[in-house]
Amino acid sequence: MDIAYVSAFAALAGSVVGGLISGVATWLAQRSQILAGYRAHQISHREELFRDFILTASKVHGQAIMRNQPDLENLVSMYGALNRMEVLCSALTVECAQRAARVTLESCFQPKKALPEIIEMMKSGAWINPLREFAAAARKELRT
Numbered sequence: 001m002d003i004a005y006v007s008a009f010a011a012l013a014g015s016v017v018g019g020l021i022s023g024v025a026t027w028l029a030q031r032s033q034i035l036a037g038y039r040a041h042q043i044s045h046r047e048e049l050f051r052d053f054i055l056t057a058s059k060v061h062g063q064a065i066m067r068n069q070p071d072l073e074n075l076v077s078m079y080g081a082l083n084r085m086e087v088l089c090s091a092l093t094v095e096c097a098q099r100a101a102r103v104t105l106e107s108c109f110q111p112k113k114a115l116p117e118i119i120e121m122m123k124s125g126a127w128i129n130p131l132r133e134f135a136a137a138a139r140k141e142l143r144t
Helices: 003-066 072-088 091-107 115-124 132-143
Strands: none
Touching (some): 003 072, 003 091, 003 115, 091 132
């Protein structure tokens, strides 16, 4: 075989290998960018869901402590957010959200408090924050 053919085949093989490596590297880079974008979207969606649940549960809890009738629309919204969490979130986060919703719902049946009583409860540390455990679980889920 002629030396010219050997060098031509070596150059051709080098070009093919270089092109394949470049193509695979580009594909891997694009794939990792797509996965990073998907993860960022999921985190953003969960943050919004957690925010909605916390705001609604806080409203329901505050209304239940101060009024005889909690706002049914907010109560339904709280359980709607809880149901969406069951689809998207970890079992620990959902369990903490269910406990927070249960405590919030139970507060609807407790004796109502006047504003001075609420302030005194907050000062003395007797104030119950039903969302504390949920907030910790949500924070942990967003970090992982």
